[in-house]
Amino acid sequence: MAKLPSVNPRSALAFLHDVLAAGAAWLVAFWFRFNFDIQTEYLPVMWTTIGWVMALDALCFWLFGLYRGLWRYASIHDLRLIVIAVGVAAIAFPALVILIQPAFVVPRSVYVLHPMLLLFFMGGSRLLYRAWKERNIGKLGALYGKPVVILCAGDAAVSLLKDLANSPEWRVIGLLDDDDTKQKRQILGASVLGRIADLPVLAPRFAIEHAIIAMPDASHSTRRRAIGICQSAGIKVMTVPSFEDLMSGKVTISQIRNVELDDLLGRDPVTLDSAGLAELLQGKTVMVTGAGGSIGSELCRQIARYNPARLVLYEMSEFALYQMEEEFNRSLRRVPLTCMIGDAKNPQRVAQALEKYRPQVIFHAAAYKHVPLMEEENAWEAVRNNVYGTYVVASEAMRHGVEKVVLISTDKAVNPANVMGATKRLAEMVCQALQRPQGTRFVMVRFGNVLGSAGSVIPKFREQIAAGGPVTVTHPEITRFFMSIPEAAQLVLQAGTMGSGGEIFVLDMGESVRIVDLARDMIRLSGLGEDDVKIVFTGLRPGEKLYEEVLADDEHSLTTPHPKLRIARARRVENGWLDGLLVWLDGSSPDDDREVRAALKDWIPEYSSPVVARREEAESPYSA
Numbered sequence: 001m002a003k004l005p006s007v008n009p010r011s012a013l014a015f016l017h018d019v020l021a022a023g024a025a026w027l028v029a030f031w032f033r034f035n036f037d038i039q040t041e042y043l044p045v046m047w048t049t050i051g052w053v054m055a056l057d058a059l060c061f062w063l064f065g066l067y068r069g070l071w072r073y074a075s076i077h078d079l080r081l082i083v084i085a086v087g088v089a090a091i092a093f094p095a096l097v098i099l100i101q102p103a104f105v106v107p108r109s110v111y112v113l114h115p116m117l118l119l120f121f122m123g124g125s126r127l128l129y130r131a132w133k134e135r136n137i138g139k140l141g142a143l144y145g146k147p148v149v150i151l152c153a154g155d156a157a158v159s160l161l162k163d164l165a166n167s168p169e170w171r172v173i174g175l176l177d178d179d180d181t182k183q184k185r186q187i188l189g190a191s192v193l194g195r196i197a198d199l200p201v202l203a204p205r206f207a208i209e210h211a212i213i214a215m216p217d218a219s220h221s222t223r224r225r226a227i228g229i230c231q232s233a234g235i236k237v238m239t240v241p242s243f244e245d246l247m248s249g250k251v252t253i254s255q256i257r258n259v260e261l262d263d264l265l266g267r268d269p270v271t272l273d274s275a276g277l278a279e280l281l282q283g284k285t286v287m288v289t290g291a292g293g294s295i296g297s298e299l300c301r302q303i304a305r306y307n308p309a310r311l312v313l314y315e316m317s318e319f320a321l322y323q324m325e326e327e328f329n330r331s332l333r334r335v336p337l338t339c340m341i342g343d344a345k346n347p348q349r350v351a352q353a354l355e356k357y358r359p360q361v362i363f364h365a366a367a368y369k370h371v372p373l374m375e376e377e378n379a380w381e382a383v384r385n386n387v388y389g390t391y392v393v394a395s396e397a398m399r400h401g402v403e404k405v406v407l408i409s410t411d412k413a414v415n416p417a418n419v420m421g422a423t424k425r426l427a428e429m430v431c432q433a434l435q436r437p438q439g440t441r442f443v444m445v446r447f448g449n450v451l452g453s454a455g456s457v458i459p460k461f462r463e464q465i466a467a468g469g470p471v472t473v474t475h476p477e478i479t480r481f482f483m484s485i486p487e488a489a490q491l492v493l494q495a496g497t498m499g500s501g502g503e504i505f506v507l508d509m510g511e512s513v514r515i516v517d518l519a520r521d522m523i524r525l526s527g528l529g530e531d532d533v534k535i536v537f538t539g540l541r542p543g544e545k546l547y548e549e550v551l552a553d554d555e556h557s558l559t560t561p562h563p564k565l566r567i568a569r570a571r572r573v574e575n576g577w578l579d580g581l582l583v584w585l586d587g588s589s590p591d592d593d594r595e596v597r598a599a600l601k602d603w604i605p606e607y608s609s610p611v612v613a614r615r616e617e618a619e620s621p622y623s624a
Helices: 009-033 040-063 076-100 108-144 155-164 196-206 220-232 243-248 261-265 274-281 294-304 318-331 347-357 371-375 379-399 419-434 457-466 485-498 515-525 577-586 593-603 610-619
Strands: 146-151 170-176 190-194 210-213 236-239 285-289 310-315 337-341 361-364 404-408 441-446 449-451 471-473 482-484 504-507 535-537 557-559 565-568
Touching (some): 009 040, 009 108, 190 196, 196 220, 274 485, 294 310, 294 318, 294 361, 310 318, 310 347, 318 337, 347 379, 361 379, 361 485, 371 419, 379 577, 379 593, 404 419, 419 441, 419 577, 419 593, 457 471, 457 515, 471 515, 482 485, 485 565
Parallel strands (some): 146 170, 170 190, 210 236, 285 310, 361 404, 404 441, 441 504, 449 482
Antiparallel strands (some): 504 565
16 A cells, blocks of 8 residues: 655644734625625625635645745745745636636636735735744844854855854844944844944943954955954954855855965965966876875865866875775765875886876975975985975976876975975976976975964864963074965966976965964964963074065066966976986985085085084184
């Protein structure tokens, strides 16, 4: 025996309500037509036709799906369905009467009054129910929730107000917006109290403890200004998700969060040449070395958006490669993936990968990047990994006909003062030396620090703040350039589309940031002050510079069609230079790091290691 479909009790109750409303509207329509005194001869007509009306309306209500939604969330969409269903029924019933031609006559004004009254009954009951539910749910929040003000009175604020109305945690005091036309206006019952700059004055008056920045599509400078005003007023600041996260569907506007460092240091979204990236990546096999690192992993995620034929992840760390494989299996299964454990310095393994999968594009991100670690005890390993590893990947790419190789470089390669920077400059020079008029094209991309990368100062500061301090900063004047990992990866891809061979692209890193100011911002964002968490200066570490350079100026670089990319005017590599370098790289390991630094000075005249400088000064005939 076939099982009857189950009926939701709430839907059945709503359906019964609407059918009864249809009958009531029909009776009231007669009542209005005769000025509240129905003539005796029309009473039989009214009672005879009411069953027909209710049956026809019930059929239209069900056919137009009025009972798939919940009354608690009744909206314009539901009202539109009601209007359509009632309208169809209002036309169908007179047509039915004309077709059947019964003995009785229904007053024409009843045909007009009935749908109007029915719309009022059905729409009004839903509106009253939603209003009652929202008042019932939000009652505690309106009385006892934490007072909060919303910064900006745009579309995001409207959505946020709707969500917070049902929250017992928050009590919205009002909104602040710099638009003159919105002053003293109201949005969903919340008043625009003034401008954002008025917050320090309004906060004590209304006992405001929290502010929510509802500007997902505003520039970072605008949001930074709002954050600064909140901090000066002593108010805890939160924000809605970014425009990019909202568009991706990962989060909703109601998922407010604490302001993070990215909100202070972040930059405006990158405009990408989607057509150029599709030409570079779509339908091609792409290989990423160092695929488990901060930049390498983000490159893999960005490349996956352009539907490559295959993505080859080449990584020396087993655990990092396992994490990437799990992530792709979980969220990017559509991309054909190959995970290869291998060392960039191993020519046989690199050749095996290129021979088997024939990538057209390689992004070489594998490198040792931690400055102090590479400066002492590990200098020769830095040379082998960063320089010889690049040579192996680049030369094998040429031998296997790879179309393009993109080398991830660093701002520390500019006038290097440490081993890590010097090895990355040597890696650039290797690619320049290998560049030929035809065949594989080599493109180098330099950028500074990325927020949250492995070895970054930011995770270290977070741990120190969580432990109660102190936060250690090497020097009060030390500065660095910062950008987010996604932005860096996007610009690397963009540079890959533009390079014709041998260029060194420099990313626009914006304004440099004092590390001590960064530490203070992180302490404040944690809800603490410098009295709670002390800042201690420890002195510059081996190989550390006070200031980094990226050569993103008119004197030392050339413009490109992209506003955030320039081409560095780098020193040319002489013929035969590479042969001599390979002899050094293939030789026996030097006895200590001082020999490595001295040799690096010979290969890179602009290298100015403090250790090398002290040795040269001691050997000078003019030294004491």
